[in-house]
Amino acid sequence: MTYAIQAEGLVKRFGETHALAGVSLAARTGTVLGVLGPNGAGKTTAVRVLATLLKPDAGHATVAGYDVVKDAHRVRQLIGLTGQYAGVDEMLTGTENLILIGRLLGMSRRDSRARAAELLERFDLWDARERAAKTYSGGMRRRLDLASSLVGRPEILYLDEPTTGLDPRARNGLWDIVRELTDDGVTVLLTTQYLEEADQLANEIVVIDHGKVIADGTPDELKNQAGGQVLEIRPVDDAAAAKAALVIADLTGTVPDVKEGLVSVAVTDAAIMPAVVRHLDDAGVLVGELSLRKASLDEVFFALTGHKAEPEITDTAKEGAGV
């Protein structure tokens, strides 16, 4: 197993605040590592250190085996960065933005023009290529930003909250692009506050809060780790919910949550299912829905951090920019 990104014990202080208080993480080559955490958790600081923009106060990190501090110039030749705020020059057109990056990467005029055209086409910006980026919508800017970070065909790509403020359609489009990139063998480090996004894209997740890693693993491992499974029962008649709750409490030894006719309880042993069905039948409760599912990442997040994750994407996307 090879790791494209490895960080150990990263510490970064800004005055009194510990933006990073000892973060260790590793991204396997060709996979997506999701860095999940609420606003201000230290995600962006971690990305800035790994992208050679910030020197850590302690700890060290390597990208493709190169130290991000001592060998920063080599690291820069391998990475692409798409920041939280789309880093495009608003006064330049889409084409000019991409040519600028190509020229800075040492491409010839002709090569950079060709690469720009290829990326504009791929990111659905061809029709807007001769317009200044300040006239672009939020989604278009993000795509141009992402295209800019891909001009040099990076092996390692940092995406810092790439979908914050995007509407669901633009977000899905961006997810597809990320999947294509990993198919091409690119290693992606993706920060997000959206659990759904991490669940959708990441092979592995590290959860960061207050500058510390509080959990890591695959999405499934995390779900198992923080509460195992959830048993949900919805009786046909809402009034029977209380009765069902009593039966479940007897069986599992924990008092279930009852909300709007839905009885739910965390269980550790899936073998309890048949007994549940039998006892409910004996008690004369007609069951409309019965399910045993893994805890959602939302529940995991709550269990780990003690606070709820940021609002769902669809809520914040409304205030965000269009496609």
Add this chain to the structure above:
Amino acid sequence: MTAVVTAPRAATLDKRVSPVTTLKNVRTLAWRGLVQIKHNPMELIDLSIQPIMFVLLFAYVFGPSISGSVEAYLPVLIPGIIVQNALFASMSTGFGLNIDVTKGVFDRFRSLPIARTAPLAGRILADVVKQAWSMAILLLVGVIIGFRFGTGFFAVIGAFLLLLAFALMFAWVSVLVGLSVNEPEKVQVFGFTAIFPLTFLSKAFIPSTQGMPEWLGYFIDHINPVSFLITAERGLLVGDAAVLRPAVISMLWGLGIAAVFIPLCLRAFKRRV
């Protein structure tokens, strides 16, 4: 450990930026600074129309009262307004830099394998070109309404070089402001409140300080570096004043400003990014 994926490419990676690459980076980023104008007509107006307007207003409104006629006032006004315009224009360096930093463009540049100095050097180089453009426009308008060069070709070239050199050093003030404030507009506010009095308390628009309170006249004639620069520019364009002494004094001021502000800029830069 990363043998399979990175080894072939790793062999081609450079350890550091070569001087030739640095120059190419600076050129590319200067190109960017100039192409921006194409999509921002306001900046072209800033660089062209505004100076023209100022020349015309001052020449025709104040000229007759101050010097008796428009023609007699132009040798005073043109060098003065050239210097004033250059100082205002130098604020655009900090303005543009602030936009780059706040919009994330600077982070993108810094994540690229380019020379660390290139983003700033490229911007400054583009601004020098813009400065030269503005000065040429001002001279052209001046000539159209009656300004006459009293010196030769090389003196005029010298006037350009002296102005650009001073503007280059003075621009560090605006770089510091650009790195210190959180909104681009604040750079403009600073520029206006600091440079407006600095240029009006100079010889930019007046032939002499006669009749002023003694302390004010002393400040204008002997302290304000802008006055020395204007005197030198007059000497080089009109030929009515000695050049060497005011030129040297204004350059010393410029060096002093750069010596103070460059370290401050580096400190602000490290803190900001």
